[in-house]
Amino acid sequence: MTQKTExxxxxxxxxxxxxxxxLGQLGKETILIEKDKLxxxxxxxxxxxxxxxIRVAKLKQRVEAAKQIGLEVTGVNVDFAKVQTWKxxxxxxxxxGIDYLLKGNNVKVVKGTGKFIEAHQLEVKSLxxxxxxxxxxxxxxxxxxxxxxxxxxxxxxxxxxSTEALSLQQVxxxxxxxxxxxxxxxxxxxxxxxxxxxxxxxxxxxLLPGTDIDxxxxxERSLRKLGIEYHVKSRAKxxxxxxxxxxxxxxxxxxxxxxxxxxxxxxxxxxxxxxLKKVGIQTDPHGFIQVNKKMQTNLPGVxxxxxxxxxxxxxxxxSKEGIVAAEVIAGMNSEADFHAIPGVIFTDPEIATVGLTExxxxxxxxxxxxxxxxxxxxxxxxxxxxxxGFAKIVADKNSNLVLGVHIxxxxxxxxxxxxxxxxxxxxxxxDIGFTVHPHPTLPESVMEAAEAAKGKAIHILQK
Amino acid sequence: MVYEFRLPDVGEGVAEGEVVKWLVKEGDEVKxxxxxxxxxxxxxxxxxxSPKQGIIQKLMAKEGEVVKVGQALLSIxxxxxxxxxxxxxxxxxxxxxxxxxxxxxxxxxxxxxIPLTTPPQASRKPDEILATPATRKLARDLGVDISVxxxxxxxxxxxxxxxxxxxxxxxxxxxxxxxTSGPRGVEERVPLRGxxxxxxxxxxxxxxxxxxxxxxxxxxxxxxxxxxxxxxTSAEKRGVxxxxxxxxxxxxxxxxKQYPYLNSSLxxxxxxxxxxxxxxxxxxxxxxSGLVVPVVKDAEHKSITQLGLEIATLSEKAHAGQLALNExxxxxxxxxxxxxxxxxxxTPIINYPEVAILGLxxxxxxxxxxxxxxxxxxxxxxxxxxxxxxxxxxMAARFVNAIKQYLExxxxxxxxxx
Numbered sequence: 063m064t065q066k067t068e069x070x071x072x073x074x075x076x077x078x079x080x081x082x083x084x085l086g087q088l089g090k091e092t093i094l095i096e097k098d099k100l101x102x103x104x105x106x107x108x109x110x111x112x113x114x115x116i117r118v119a120k121l122k123q124r125v126e127a128a129k130q131i132g133l134e135v136t137g138v139n140v141d142f143a144k145v146q147t148w149k150x151x152x153x154x155x156x157x158x159g160i161d162y163l164l165k166g167n168n169v170k171v172v173k174g175t176g177k178f179i180e181a182h183q184l185e186v187k188s189l190x191x192x193x194x195x196x197x198x199x200x201x202x203x204x205x206x207x208x209x210x211x212x213x214x215x216x217x218x219x220x221x222x223x224s225t226e227a228l229s230l231q232q233v234x235x236x237x238x239x240x241x242x243x244x245x246x247x248x249x250x251x252x253x254x255x256x257x258x259x260x261x262x263x264x265x266x267x268x269l270l271p272g273t274d275i276d277x278x279x280x281x282e283r284s285l286r287k288l289g290i291e292y293h294v295k296s297r298a299k300x301x302x303x304x305x306x307x308x309x310x311x312x313x314x315x316x317x318x319x320x321x322x323x324x325x326x327x328x329x330x331x332x333x334x335x336x337x338l339k340k341v342g343i344q345t346d347p348h349g350f351i352q353v354n355k356k357m358q359t360n361l362p363g364v365x366x367x368x369x370x371x372x373x374x375x376x377x378x379x380x381s382k383e384g385i386v387a388a389e390v391i392a393g394m395n396s397e398a399d400f401h402a403i404p405g406v407i408f409t410d411p412e413i414a415t416v417g418l419t420e421x422x423x424x425x426x427x428x429x430x431x432x433x434x435x436x437x438x439x440x441x442x443x444x445x446x447x448x449x450x451g452f453a454k455i456v457a458d459k460n461s462n463l464v465l466g467v468h469i470x471x472x473x474x475x476x477x478x479x480x481x482x483x484x485x486x487x488x489x490x491x492x493d494i495g496f497t498v499h500p501h502p503t504l505p506e507s508v509m510e511a512a513e514a515a516k517g518k519a520i521h522i523l524q525k
Numbered sequence: 526m527v528y529e530f531r532l533p534d535v536g537e538g539v540a541e542g543e544v545v546k547w548l549v550k551e552g553d554e555v556k557x558x559x560x561x562x563x564x565x566x567x568x569x570x571x572x573x574x575s576p577k578q579g580i581i582q583k584l585m586a587k588e589g590e591v592v593k594v595g596q597a598l599l600s601i602x603x604x605x606x607x608x609x610x611x612x613x614x615x616x617x618x619x620x621x622x623x624x625x626x627x628x629x630x631x632x633x634x635x636x637x638x639i640p641l642t643t644p645p646q647a648s649r650k651p652d653e654i655l656a657t658p659a660t661r662k663l664a665r666d667l668g669v670d671i672s673v674x675x676x677x678x679x680x681x682x683x684x685x686x687x688x689x690x691x692x693x694x695x696x697x698x699x700x701x702x703x704x705t706s707g708p709r710g711v712e713e714r715v716p717l718r719g720x721x722x723x724x725x726x727x728x729x730x731x732x733x734x735x736x737x738x739x740x741x742x743x744x745x746x747x748x749x750x751x752x753x754x755x756x757x758t759s760a761e762k763r764g765v766x767x768x769x770x771x772x773x774x775x776x777x778x779x780x781x782k783q784y785p786y787l788n789s790s791l792x793x794x795x796x797x798x799x800x801x802x803x804x805x806x807x808x809x810x811x812x813x814s815g816l817v818v819p820v821v822k823d824a825e826h827k828s829i830t831q832l833g834l835e836i837a838t839l840s841e842k843a844h845a846g847q848l849a850l851n852e853x854x855x856x857x858x859x860x861x862x863x864x865x866x867x868x869x870x871x872t873p874i875i876n877y878p879e880v881a882i883l884g885l886x887x888x889x890x891x892x893x894x895x896x897x898x899x900x901x902x903x904x905x906x907x908x909x910x911x912x913x914x915x916x917x918x919x920m921a922a923r924f925v926n927a928i929k930q931y932l933e934x935x936x937x938x939x940x941x942x943x
Contacts, residue, residue, distance in 0.1 A: 360582070360602065362552025395665040399658075461680045463655070488655040488682055 063193045065172075067093045069391055070184060070197035072176045072336065075102025077368030077380030078203030079160050084388035086167025093195055095186055097175040100160045102205055104377040106153055107225040112248055114149035115228060116408050119255035123410070127447060140256055143231050178337035181361055185337075199363045199391040202343075202351060203384060204332040206369035213300050214240055214325045221301060221323045224249060230322070234258050238306040238320035240298045242269040246326040247281070248408045254288040255410070261318040262292040263308050269294060270407065274419050277470040280451050281409045288410075291318070331370045346372075355397040357387040365391070379403050402466075402485045406475040411451045414478035417466030417485045420456050429459040433491070433515025437471040439522050440510075441502035448472035453507035455481075455491070457515050462490040464512070473504050480508055491515050527602045528577055529585075532564065532592045541593045542566045544586045545719055553581045555601065562598060565719050570846050579603040587668045589718050656683035664688045720815035731877035734793075736913040739872035740921045744929045746888050746903045752935055760830050771832035773860060773885060774806055776931035778825045779941040781858060784924040786916045788857050790878040798915055807856030807876055808836060810843045817843045818876060820856040860885060870906040880915045883928070884908035 071082045074096035082094040099106045118140070125135050164171060172195065174188030184195045208223050210216045216223055224245050233256045239246045242264030254260045262269070262285075269285075269292060270278050285292060295311040305317045331349045338345060344352050344360045350372035357365045365387040368380030382398065389396035404416035423430035433455040437443035443451075451471025457464050467481030484494055494512035499505050513519040532542060542564040549561050560572040561581075582600040586592050654661070654671055655678075663685055664671035674691045676683035717725060731737075749772050760767040781788040785800045792799055804825040807818040819839035821832060842848045859876040864887035873884045886906045893902040907928065911921045931937055 354583070358583075362580075362582075395668075396662075397665060399661055463680065487657045488680075490680070 063191075064196055065093065065193060066196045067091050067170075068197065069093070069199045069201070069388075070095060070195050071201045071203055071384075072184060073102060073203035073205055073332075073368075073370075074100045074160070074171070075203060075205045075368060075380060076104045076377035077205070077384040078102065078201065079164065079384075080381040081201050081203060081367060081384030081388045082169045083163055083167050084385050085391065086164070086169045088388065088392035088394075090199075090388075090392055092167075092169045093197065094164060094169050094171050095176040095184065095195065096171060096173060097188075099157060100164070100171065101153075101157045103207075105156050105160070107228060109377055110153055110156060111149050111228045112224070112245075112252070113408060114152050115145065116248060116252045116410075118145050118148075119252040120410055123255045124447075131447065140233065142233050142256070146229065146231060149228075177335065178341045178343070181341045182363060199365065201357075201384070201387050201391075202333075202336065202359070202364065202366040202370055203368050203380065204336055204370050205380075206329040206331050206375055208245075208326065208329050210325050211240065211298075211327060214298065214323060216325065220321070221325060224324065224326055227322070227324045234322040236319045237261070237322050237324060238263065238298075238301075238318050239324045239326060240306075241265075241326040241328070242292060242294065243271065243326055243328070244407050246324065247285070249324060249326070250290055251285065251288065251409050254285075254290050259319070260288075260290045261306070261320065262290060263296050263298045263306070263318075264292065264294045265297055267295050270413070273407070273413060274415065274454075274468050276454065277413050277415070277468055280411065280470045281407075281413060284410055284450060329369065329375055331372075333370050348372075355386075355399060356390045357383050357398060358390070374403055374405060376403065376405060400486070402482060404478045404482045406478065408475065411448060411471045412474040413468075413470045414474035415466070415468045416478055416482045417464070418456055419466055419468065423456050423458070423465050428465060430456050430465065431459045431515050432456055433511040433513065433519070435507050435510040435514050435519055435522060437504075437507060440504065440507050442504050442506070443472055445502070446472055453477070453511040455494075455508070455511040455515055457491050457512075462492060462516075464489050464491060464494065467508065467511075469507070471504070471507070477505055477508060480505060527582060527600050528579075529597045529600050530561075530576060531595050531597050533573070533594070541591050542571075543591045543719065543722070544588050544598075545570055546588060547584055548572070549575075549581050549584075549599075551581050551584055555579065555581060564592075565723070566850060570848075571850065573598070575601065577601045577603055589716060590668050654683065655681055656688075660685050660688060667692045720812075720817065724816050727877065728874050731874050734877055735875055735880075737875055737910050738913045738918065738921070739908050739910045740918060740925060741870050741906055741908045742922075742925045742929060743904055743906050745893065745933045746905050747933075748935050749932055750888065750903045756829065760833060763830055763834075765830050765833040766837060767829070767833045768836070769864075769885070769888070770808065770836055770860065770862065771829045772935070773883075773928075773932070774821070774824050774832055775829060775938055776928050776935070777806070777858070777860070777883065778804055779931060779938070780924055780927035782825075783927055784916075784920060786920060787881045787911070787924050789880055789915060790857075791880065791912070791915050801857045803857065805856045805858075807859035807879075808839065809859060809861035809873075809876070809882075810840055812844050812846070814846065817848060817853060818856060818859060819843050819848055819852050820854065822855065858883070862886075864888065864905065870908045872908060873910050875910050875912060880912040881921070881924075882910050884910070 068091040069085050070093045071078045072095050074094050078094060079100060082092050085092040104110060122138055122140060125138055128135060172186055174186035176184040176186045179185045182196055182198065186193050186195055214221050218226060227249050233253060235258060237253050237258045237260045239250045239262045242262045246262060247269060250260045250262055268275055268278055269282060293310050296308050298306055298308045300307050301323050304319060304321060306320050306323055308316045310316045333345050333349045333351055341361060343364060346352055351359055351366040351370050353359055353366050353371050357367050359366050367383035367387050369375040386396045386398045402417040404414060407413040420430050420432055434452050436452045438449045443449050454468045455464060456466040464484045469477050491512045494509055499509040510519045510521060514524065517524050544562060545565045546563040548563060549555055555575045557578045558574040561575050562573050563570050564573055579601040582602045584599045585597045592598060655676055656671055660683055661671055667688060669688050669691050671683060674683050674687050677687050678684045749769065753767060753769060753772065757767050781804060788804060789798050789800045803823060806821045806824045808821060809816060809818050821835050839852060858879055859882045861873045861882060862885040863871055864885050867887060870886050871884050873882045875882050888903050888905045890901050891904040892899050893904060907925055909921055909925050
């Protein structure tokens with residue numbers, strides 16, 4: 063059977079479903095193809111489930127710490143199976159919400175695995191058969207998948223991916239994590255707070271590679287407090303008899319008890335099984351589909367968005383790109399011309415960054431100045447008992463233009479949007495500093511950091 | 526390999542052109558030398574051929590947009606290529622133009638290829654463009670390349686107004702016809718494009734740059750009417766449909782020679798009047814898309830039939846929109862004829878930088894007193910608009926008298942050499 067439509071979207075993650083909704087809003091007849099569940103990795107096995115578990119773990123940790131402020135709770139007990147049920151209910155609710163929005167925007171969902179057979183034809187295979195979808199415009203939003211290591215092959219029970227790690231019915235007693243990146247540290251922190259003994263083995267020279275080391279230091283301290291053992295510049299070799307063996311930084315051999323080994327060493331684009339070669343859609347050597355700022359591939363009428371076009375592999379980047387692609391299809395003059403894409407890491411404390419770091423600013427030829435404001439000087443952080451961290455602002459000395467904001471601390475993920483707006487708007491230090499921020503709140507840290515860059519912060523001494 | 530194809534230099538000092546019509550669309554496969562786009566320069570349309578065989582990846586200008594020589598027009602992908610770079614990574618306006626050529630035909634062939642790996646030169650990096658997301662969108666919607674807009678806001682920020690102003694300067698325009706409801710009912714907004722826009726610019730420039738006066742006289746055309754009647758048949762045998770224009774040109778040339786200030790232009794910068802010793806006569810021609818002025822070159826060396834043939838050819842080309850650049854440039858004096866349509870007389874606007882324009886009007890039989898007798902003669906009015914900066918009313922009147930003398934007594938033309 064062949065179905066003809068104006069637009070088809072391959073993949074319903076945060077890139078694909080958003081693109082489909084926007085296409086629907088713009089009056090395009092749209093088919094959304096999904097091989098598994100609506101919402102893709104992010105909703106079903108990524109951001110949302112991990113944040114659900116992280117919330118529970120953090121809450122437990124806060125409740126236990128509450129006796130310091132006179133709130134003593136005894137007998138905190140984690141029913142992890144119930145936690146998982148609750149997590150799933152949140153996921154289900156979000157998925158049904160997407161279903162509702164797609165229907166409301168006249169997007170037709172076709173379940174099955176799609177691949178290109180012609181430039182404008184997708185073959186979709188499902189249990190109920192094979193059908194051809196022919197579309198004038200196609201958006202590839204197939205995302206990415208994690209990969210394992212030759213020495214640590216996923217087996218679904220002991221050597222696991224983040225998917226299984228987020229679906230465990232019991233908190234593992236001893237968890238080893240290969241790869242100290244975002245997923246590894248988020249899940250590691252969560253299980254440590256829920257009582258696991260966690261070991262992290264990272265090959266590169268720092269945890270959270272690519273993140274400003276100033277911020278990472280704060281997180282490292284908190285990892286140590288949680289009893290997480292971590293080793294950088296270390297290479298995990300094998301998992302045998304309940305132990306992970308590794309060569310450590312100093313050349314010594316290490317062995318770490320683990321009943322589960324979580325491998326989080328990176329993700330690869332889902333571009334290899336969708337018939338790109340057959341129709342001549344170009345990818346780079348890493349398999350990322352090459353696109354321009356209108357998200358157009360080299361093949362006219364074919365667009366690609368999200369993880370499959372390259373890093374940063376972030377849901378919100380995919381969504382924005384999806385909107386751009388949909389609008390371009392509808393004849394609008396849209397472009398992915400964002401100045402900065404914020405990144406957030408849900409460790410405890412959280413990290414959130416947007417824009418340039420100090421060294422990146424120097425590379426670009428700016429003369430950067432830095433303003434830093436510690437959470438210890440922030441009333442609201444004291445009240446929350448979360449004084450670890452700071453907000454750091456990078457600006458151009460001559461123009462005071464805000465170039466980057468980097469926050470490690472309580473609710474950093476919720477603080478970064480103001481900074482992203484500032485950068486998109488071309489705001490200066492004064493713009494942020496002179497904006498009235500309500501007291502007592504955590505965003506005051508951003509305002510104070512802006513003032514600190516000019517040596518004028520009120521709540522710290524800058525002599 | 527992907528090439529960014531830039532507007533080539535089409536010669537004759539043309540610095541920019543308007544994209545009138547795309548002849549290809551994104552995704553089309555094109556052959557080498559296949560026409561890609563119709564570009565309107567100062568006065569004519571030219572078709573720009575493809576320098577490459579390949580697939581059109583991206584059209585980088587909208588119809589109606591004015592592009593400068595050297596500005597990216599489109600990208601073409603050859604076999605085994607890579608995707609295009611984005612518009613904002615384009616190399617900016619004003620890159621090295623190719624050497625000028627003289628365009629003999631409407632199609633010019635000066636393909637210029639620049640590999641996409643060429644780094645941007647003057648335009649800012651996308652993330653250094655100081656403009657809010659809304660302003661950036663406004664620029665895209667208006668077809669303005671924001672990377673070349675000068676910001677007037679604090680610290681060089683590009684404001685909405687900067688983008689609007691850039692657009693209004695006519696340097697980058699995207700327009701659509703929209704019907705809207707105005708305060709008094711339905712209004713249609715027609716974009717000012719192509720020839721219309723050029724006419725608007727030229728007329729305003731002429732009016733602003735000169736001190737124009739119009740002198741009118743009446744002329745007895747009876748002799749010319751008879752002469753034309755007699756010459757018509759023999760001309761037709763040579764395939765020429767003879768109008769009055771060649772006769773007027775014949776009468777005009779000796780008058781211009783006698784009054785060289787009428788065949789001049791004013792060099793404002795050097796404060797010099799340039800008297801031209803060659804006689805290229807512009808013929809204002811009404812076409813469907815607007816006024817164009819093809820030029821009869823070296824009119825002083827041409828016979829009535831030659832002139833007739835040439836005017837007919839130029840007129841045909843003008844109506845077909847096929848005039849080459851060199852066929853509309855270099856006129857020293859212009860004639861405009863509204864006689865075929867009607868009216869008593871008009872006050873034409875000088876074809877700047879010329880200093881005078883002669884208006885011809887309809888020839889009608891009128892009672893005229895001649896030798897104390899009322900007789901019926903073929904009469905017309907001549908109107909001469911001239912630039913009072915360069916010459917005065919007396920000279921203009923004498924000049925018209927000279928033309929009049931030759932038109933009323935064409936035999937006198939025998940006394941003139943070319």
